[in-house]
Amino acid sequence: GLPHYGHILSGTIKDTVTRFYIQQGFSCERRFGWDCHGLPVEYEIDKENNISTRQEVLKMGIGKYNDLCRSIVLKYTHSMGKIVKRMARWVDFQNGYRTMDLKFMESIWYTFAQIYKLKRVYRGFRVMSFSTACSTPLSNFEANLNYKDVSDPSVIVAFPLIQPLNAKQNLVGKTVNLLIWTTTPWTLPSNLGASVHPELEYCIIELNKQYYVILENRLQEYKIFNEAKIIDKIMGSDLIGKQYEPPFDYFQDKFPHLFRVLKNMNVDPNAGTGIIPNSPAFGEEDYNVFLNEGLLKENEELPCLIDDKGVFIGTDFNGMYFKDADKHVIKSLGKKLLCRGDIHHRYPFCWRSDTPLIYKLVPNWFIKISDLQEKLSDLNEEIFWVPAAIKTRFGNWLKCARDWSISRNRFWGTPLPIWSNSTYTKLICISSISELETKGFTISNGQRKKVKITDLHRQFIDDIFIEHDGEILKRVDEVFDCWFESGSMPLAQDHWPFSVIDSIKQENMGNDILENQISKKMSSLNLIEPQPANFIAEGLDQTRGWFYTLHVVSTLLFNRPAFKNIIVNGIVLASDGKKMSKRLKNYPDPMFIADKFGVDALRLYLISSPVVEAENLKFWEKGVEEVFKNLMINWLNCVNFYQETLKSQDYGRIYNSSVFETWITNEIRELTTNIQAKMNIYQLSEILSLSLNFIENLSN
Known part of the structure; x- marks a missing residue:
């Protein structure tokens, strides 16, 4: 869908922090990421095409269905890009990543294959919350949303x-x-x-x-x-x-x-x-x-x-x-x-279809993590949380971590790279495109044919077979829950580890010994490891979502946290304290607010509120207006006064030793020092008051 105030809030937090660190001389990657897969996309397609059963999708054809899913993602990608730019977020769209792209999906396969090699993947039955409208089990996180x-x-x-x-x-x-x-x-x-x-x-x-x-x-x-x-x-x-x-x-x-x-x-x-x-x-x-x-x-x-x-x-x-x-x-x-x-x-109720959930015993693929509760909790102690209380909340959740259900009986997603016989007694997990091209084949008129992989979505690989221990194996029916993609995003966004291997190959063309070394490294996990993120930010609900899956994947593969510092924001509510609703029209359009008061006023209003410390915010248009009047107008008046003064007089490079010159220099130095101190500990909400005091003194 299109961005709402929640997206704008989290985007503003990320943009504010990364802009600050760029000013401090750090290099900050600013790639934009698009989550393309999952139930929300499928549900939109089902509504548009009056699809209510799994059989109707199969009758339409998985290929056609997934093409529809791709098209709606691209449609919203374009619309969202325009709004994100309007909100003055400094990001790199050109080199952004999409979870539906081939390279991203291949990295997901590799990440999963490493966990599979650790003997932590199994197929089992569990009573899970189940959406009958979407015909799929939901995670505990999703089941608690509605x-x-x-x-x-x-x-x-x-x-x-x-x-x-x-x-x-x-x-x-x-x-x-x-x-x-x-x-x-x-x-x-x-x-x-x-x-x-x-x-x-x-x-x-x-x-x-x-x-x-x-x-x-x-x-x-x-x-x-x-x-x-x-x-x-x-x-x-x-x-x-x-x-x-x-x-x-x-x-x-x-x-x-x-x-x-x-x-x-x-x-x-x-x-x-x-x-x-x-x-x-x-x-x-x-x-x-x-x-x-x-x-x-x-x-x-x-x-x-x-x-x-x-x-x-x-x-x-x-x-x-x-x-x-x-x-x-x-x-x-x-x-x-x-x-x-x-x-x-x-x-x-199902958070997408608004239908009652059922608790149902269903087959699923799991990653075993229940025995890692202590390790997950210990690594959480290495993370700096804002606000600090969320560290305890997250830690309590980790102490009760259950085996992770990572599969969904759906169509639009990264397929599980597991090939199996009908009884699930013989399994093989594929880690890369090249491995599938080497081991896989299609059957036409009784003859086996080699395969060339150009896409990893279901319609391109479901008819590929693999022979293993004398049996013909077929890919299992499930796709990854999109939370596994989110948890693997730090790796997949850079096409890890294949991008590392490609760069080594380019530097050492034709070196056979190196090829052997690469193979050994591929099978061990000794490739160059991605470093933990210095900073991430998202909403409070992600303690059981993205924060959790990032932490689990990084713990499993690298025995370290996925991130070092984190800001957890609350929810932006309507002015009456209720959830913002398009149907109820109980909040102003973000574009209207941006056009009326300017994007800077909106951004400053959001990051100066308790919402950047996991508290909820009742959105108040008057609050944006006050930031506009008290800060933006006064600041612009000061700038305009300075510019007009420069035009009327010829100033050279002079040193002024007056008391006023000393005072204003000290004020700027003090403001800079105080803002740096707050930003270094991610206390964004206090920046506005520091700026207001400075502008007040400067303009008077």
């Missing part, structure tokens, strides 16, 4: 136990029911277990000649239990292992050893009935409960009753969207349904 307050059904359902309980009252021949509580009735057809807290006390109640188990302190929360009689009490630990009759029988034959009460230390004693239905295909905690009990193996696949569009398959609810199926599932429960109500709570 929570909404919603109303969902709240139901209490009876699960009849098929094994007796020891109770004071003789219950032989009586059916005792577990009372489970859920706000996701659509998960009940996939139910495989029910969990209790072993250390909590439950009670057996009699109600209308039926017997139920519920957490004792939850009885008073439901009017339906006002007439209930407690006949016995039982610890959660005494319920564990008891089998029950599932609400639906879709998996009873396949998993006869399941449908039992399980131990779960995370049961909330202040919610529901104290008994949770577990559907491991649709809940991370549910899945972990089964893992902990040894009833599932890690990365084990489970049958799934809901497809990638969120629609039921293989059940009585075929063709129903999972949220729409709630009422039908509830109706199907019949007499097992004891209580139905509504609950108002926060629920995650």
